Amino acid sequence: MKMLRRALVAMGLAGTIAGILRVKGKGGVPPQEGGWREVSVPPK
């Protein structure tokens, strides 16, 4: 019973921390500009 209670507390703590990180964390922004364009390679 004591073991189960500890496990539940640990899971609850982990969930709370993960939730805070998800809301407050900075995940970075993927590139918003640029892309691929075809280029011509001139002959010699």
Next chain:
Amino acid sequence: MTDVSSVVADPAADPAADRSADSLAEAPIVGVVGCGVTGSRVVTHLVAAGFRVAVFDVLRSVAVAAARPARAVVVDRVDELIQCSVVALCQPAPHAELATTFLREGTSVVSLSDDLDDTREMLDLEDLTHRRAAALVVGAGMAPGLSGLLARYLASQLDVLDELHVAIHGTAGPACARQHHDALGQTAVGWHDGEWIERPSGSGRDLVWFPEPVEANDCYRAALSDPLLLHRSFPTASRISARVSATRRDRLTARLPMLTPPHATGDLGAVRVEARGAVASGERLTVIAGVAARTADVAAAVCATAAAQVARIGLPAGVHALGDDTIDALDLLHHTTSLGVKVQEFTGLGRATSW
């Protein structure tokens, strides 16, 4: 024994061939070993370029199927191709032993092999090529091959080249897929700050953006020969790495036999080369180029272009990689694009990755 010099178009089969028969009779003969997904395309390109082509495959029916529509000749034994000006090795690796056989007879060789150990063995043939006055082009496929040409193209935009990073996606025929599978189970090599490093394949994940329609794929270290060849071509670059795209299943099963049979005709592939360095003003610059198309189409275009260059213009005796300054890489890249390979350049801001 088949006389490969008798490789001429059959005017009865195609009247258009009649007018070119005379000039064709004078054309250099190119041998092709291995007529699988990539080899058969190499045959088509070479015949279209006006070469006489002789082909060999361990499965004669495969060689006949590749040769008949292209009006090439099929030989019964691989050593009959010694008469050719150059021989393109398109069969599954290893190529070193057969390359040695041709080079001993003074026949130049272009190899598609991307196997790391096989490439090392072929690089060791430098002395033989000089003794027999023949050229050996190693890694004339998509990667290595086109990766070297793109690296040279990007390096021409920089005054100082510091780093080269290659990423590849996709496979050509079944043999290429097996090679890709094996590469993820062996030790990867990279050039890092002046020394060779060895890392487990499947490590070093990086999300790589290839040209459309391949786009984003997770890529990992693998036993690829690109760093080996690019270091030869660009000895001043302090960091050179190569990665290959892989799924979780690819990585998990890399040390086991292939669980599912590979694509019979290959699939869509891509290669992306990132060069980092500086321009004359000292400003740091990252330039990126890539190609996305069917892997076999790209590899065949590069191999056929390299073989045509050796047959028509020739190369100095020695072992060459396509990024080497002994090869006119930009001219070769131009001819590769004329075979339908579309080179693309990334126009956004190149950002440093974890490489």
